Amino acid sequence: MTTASTDIDRQPAVTALRHKDLLGIVDLAPDEIALVLNTAEAMKEVGTRPIKKVPALRGKTVVNLFFEPSTRTRTSFEIAEKRLSADTLNIAIGTSSVVKGETLADTALNLEAMAPDMIVLRHSSSGACHLLSRICRSAIINAGDGMHEHPTQALLDAFTIRERKKQLKGLKVAIIGDLLHSRVLRSNIHLLTKMGAHVWVCGPPTLIPTDIRKFGVTATSSIDEAVEDADVVMLLRIQLERMEGAYFPSLREYFRVFGMTETRLRLAKPDVMIMHPGPMNRGVEIASEVADGPYSVILDQVANGVAVRMAVLYLLAGGAEHEDAA
Amino acid sequence: MPVVMDADRIGRTLARIAHEIVERNKGVDDLALVGVRTRGVPIAKRLARALKEITGHDVPTGALDITLYRDDLMRHAVGPQPQVRRTEIQFSIDSRKILLVDDVLYTGRTTRAALDALIDYGRPKGIQLIVLVDRGHRELPIKADYVGKNLPTSPEESVQVRLLEIDGQDEVVLEGGGA
Numbered sequence: 169m170t171t172a173s174t175d176i177d178r179q180p181a182v183t184a185l186r187h188k189d190l191l192g193i194v195d196l197a198p199d200e201i202a203l204v205l206n207t208a209e210a211m212k213e214v215g216t217r218p219i220k221k222v223p224a225l226r227g228k229t230v231v232n233l234f235f236e237p238s239t240r241t242r243t244s245f246e247i248a249e250k251r252l253s254a255d256t257l258n259i260a261i262g263t264s265s266v267v268k269g270e271t272l273a274d275t276a277l278n279l280e281a282m283a284p285d286m287i288v289l290r291h292s293s294s295g296a297c298h299l300l301s302r303i304c305r306s307a308i309i310n311a312g313d314g315m316h317e318h319p320t321q322a323l324l325d326a327f328t329i330r331e332r333k334k335q336l337k338g339l340k341v342a343i344i345g346d347l348l349h350s351r352v353l354r355s356n357i358h359l360l361t362k363m364g365a366h367v368w369v370c371g372p373p374t375l376i377p378t379d380i381r382k383f384g385v386t387a388t389s390s391i392d393e394a395v396e397d398a399d400v401v402m403l404l405r406i407q408l409e410r411m412e413g414a415y416f417p418s419l420r421e422y423f424r425v426f427g428m429t430e431t432r433l434r435l436a437k438p439d440v441m442i443m444h445p446g447p448m449n450r451g452v453e454i455a456s457e458v459a460d461g462p463y464s465v466i467l468d469q470v471a472n473g474v475a476v477r478m479a480v481l482y483l484l485a486g487g488a489e490h491e492d493a494a
Numbered sequence: 495m496p497v498v499m500d501a502d503r504i505g506r507t508l509a510r511i512a513h514e515i516v517e518r519n520k521g522v523d524d525l526a527l528v529g530v531r532t533r534g535v536p537i538a539k540r541l542a543r544a545l546k547e548i549t550g551h552d553v554p555t556g557a558l559d560i561t562l563y564r565d566d567l568m569r570h571a572v573g574p575q576p577q578v579r580r581t582e583i584q585f586s587i588d589s590r591k592i593l594l595v596d597d598v599l600y601t602g603r604t605t606r607a608a609l610d611a612l613i614d615y616g617r618p619k620g621i622q623l624i625v626l627v628d629r630g631h632r633e634l635p636i637k638a639d640y641v642g643k644n645l646p647t648s649p650e651e652s653v654q655v656r657l658l659e660i661d662g663q664d665e666v667v668l669e670g671g672g673a
Binding site for chain 1: 559567579611616
């Protein structure tokens, strides 16, 4: 516990986040990422107690504003908020004034007038959280905006990896699937490269963003090359709902060329971790035997999501470091 | 910067408290030690070693982080949050007598938070409070059962407990307060 370590991902130099919002991993420094992950370790223990609740956010109001369908993320945020004793309010698109034509900015301003402390936003437009951040005093937490970022997913992925591998530095992480439409990919690339992991991305050439190498990753369309000696293999969902046009011939063809099978798994390191942010398309990006197999940590990811979101909520509830007068 | 307890004094004091624990509880049968992070934890571990030497029995020992129970957490509209660390209590506290261990007893607010935190883990038979230094100035009706040293202080002064395991040396120092 108290042994000296030079590892930046073990010993954060900061005790607070520098921004009032969590809009994306791109804004976080490595020491802030380490702070969230370390705080999440403490939060995870809360979930193992007979009484899974601490009074830390008593009297704080958190609005969960979800303009896109979500089971995992919304539930995970709500459990995290309740475990911290915050008052929560869920607004789903179908029941809100959005169906009457209200704009996002107007919805946010109206919510803001009721003085919530934090707003958790999921929206199909990239940059929706940035818009809210400019017009709201409340802390904004990005729960996924369009094809841009999904920071808490990347944080929970990193937490899950670190739990098994002890550190992120030097690991080979292969991310395979629909790279073009994935906000999970973008957040993960930012996080993993900041923490010193080697990121390989793989998918059909039509689904690889042209400028992806600028982010310090290795891109390939050979899944064997991506998986070879990988410490972590992360599959991304084929997002048919975001595809306008034909990116590959058929789902069957996709599985044949890019699907994660037990045979391909043997190319990876013997202690490889298989991850998927969910929801999974079994038999498309991942074979059922792999998803349910011994290397899969997919359900650990879900469990860790609550702890990581508790950490983010707790750290942002105190405001940003630079705003502290004392 | 007067040193009010040196390493020898701290060692003798903890040995004396260990004997008091055995005497008062007539053994260590249903006892467990819980140290309040940060410096209550090594003190609790040292007491566990002393109790083992005296009685030959192991006393379960845990670490409690009280950050999420602090009464000043959300008092300031903006400001960095205190760092949260992991609570590690690997045994059931139900029906045990819990010896809560902290380095300094001052306002009593940390102890209040620790009591709330502890009770979320179960229903102990009783809780006894052990502190290395009681410096007075209580703001809550809380009293220690075992005190290493009563140290009269002024509110302007600060008491620094340094321990080998964390700070590289054992000493208690009284700082500040002006001439």
